[in-house]
Amino acid sequence: MLKAILRPLNFWSRRARLAVAMTAAVSLAGCALTVTRLNSAQKKPNNVWVFFTVEKGDEPVAGLQAEDFEIYEDDELVSVYESKQVIQNPEVAAVMYTMLLLDVSGSVTESGSTDSLVDAAELFTDRVGKTQKVGVYAFDGEKEIKSVVPFTESEGAAVGGLEGLRSYKAKDPSTNLHGAVIEGLKELKKGLDKEKKPLKFGTLVVFSDGTDRAARFSRDEMKTEIAKEQYSDYEMYAIGVGAEIKKAGLEDVGKDGTELATEQAEVKTAFERVAERIEKHTKRFYLLSYCTPARKGKHEVRITANSKNDPKGKGSLEWEFNADGFGPPPDCDPNTPPSFPLKTNGQPVEGGDGGGGGKGGASVKVKASASAEAK
Structure with missing residues (x-):
């Protein structure tokens, strides 16, 4: 009778010990x-x-x-005395580019929201430009994207170039979002390929207030381009504003993160959050050198x-x-x-x-x- 009572107690005791061990393992793994x-x-x-x-x-x-x-x-x-190990500045071996790709279609330029977009973009480029080269490009319904500011390490250069967008009028008021992402990736790679440093890292940040209306390229064509091996190490973020934006479609572009702003007043905050993520990710790189x-x-x-x-x-x-x-x-x-x-x-x-x-x-x-x- 006593064995019959103790048997289930031993069973639950083993279960309890296993549960504690598993919890501890998960806790330890979380610290890794x-x-x-x-x-x-x-x-x-x-x-x-x-x-x-x-x-x-x-x-x-x-x-x-x-x-x-x-x-x-x-x-x-x-031994640290034998190795003389040091952490070098990653910039001696690596170059980092961020492309900011802005939607300046008719829904933006004709709605009076250009100023708030430029203000947010200037803050973004000023912050990200402290740690890497930033280039600004724009798109509307036309096939080609437009260079607003070439990739530069000069702080403030991007901000100055963005001022010209305040008076920009879209030649084609439609939205070629899919095509802009495809061309943006190609242009980002082209810029990085010119660099002589051995390690190259690219980030594409896309802002849009609507879905693709121009239909120059399909959603699948855009996704196929994004999935190419040559861009596999690039980070991609998307910022969307307005009721027209669909989160699912935005996540196709922002595979590393998306920010949605339901109102124009929230655009600045959305840009700041993406800039913070890029800034933090830049700090994860280390170059260890030793003898x-x-x-x-x-x-x-x-x-x-x-x-x-x-x-x-x-x-x-x-x-x-x-x-x-x-x-x-x-x-x-x-x-x-x-x-x-x-x-x-x-x-x-x-x-x-x-x-x-x-x-x-x-x-x-x-x-x-x-x-x-x-x-």
Whole structure:
């Protein structure tokens, strides 16, 4: 009789312990950082560079310093005194473009809402322009998009160019939204392809107050263009205003985020929210440089990021490099700019010697590790 009573109690006790363990695992996983390698390279005498992002869930992790990273080679911790590890400014290797594509069709220019659009766009370009090049283009019902401000690093240049839109009158009052997105992506890539820096990142932000009326390109044609591999690393956001906008259609454009404003008064806030997201995402990039103690052969490298605000939160990435021909540390300067292979976007590099020092750059094996790996 006693066994019969204890048996269900033991069952529920095991269930309770399992539930607690699962809850703890979920909690630990929630603390994990996702560390994603975008590019890496090595070069004689014994320089190693890795360009990566650090995120926690959907949120970028900014402000980490060199001492917040641990470098392991073949599972052995590399001393910070030996590695001389530093965090370089990502701008030495990467360039970032944001294109702002504005709807200036008849429904905007004839409704008296141009001024509020220009005011919001000026604030947006001023904010985003502090960290990357911003170009402004406009579209109406015509086939081609119009250059308002070319991509520039000069703060205030975009703001000055936008003033001309206050008096703009649409030549074709219809809305060629699908075609504008297609042309916008092509123009964004064209601008990035001219850059000589090895790592290139693009963002397209589209504002519209209506659905596509020109029907120059179908919705499926636009989606096919967006899905092309050459744009796979681009981020895309959409801002919509007015009752005519349909959220589902807007999300086809803003695959990384959409903002809806039911009234013109809310346009400024919508632009600010998108600018904030772009600004935060820019801060997730890190360029770690160090001097490896390895002198020959292939080596497995693991870089672990440790969260400042959450002692239990950590994440790591792994790859392999070849140290054949490497020399003594005194010849290595960790502040030397990286020798990444030239890329047209931020896709991971598979193979290549990164400018010397043997073949390396194997694919990422681990993108994140949970805090349960505490030592």
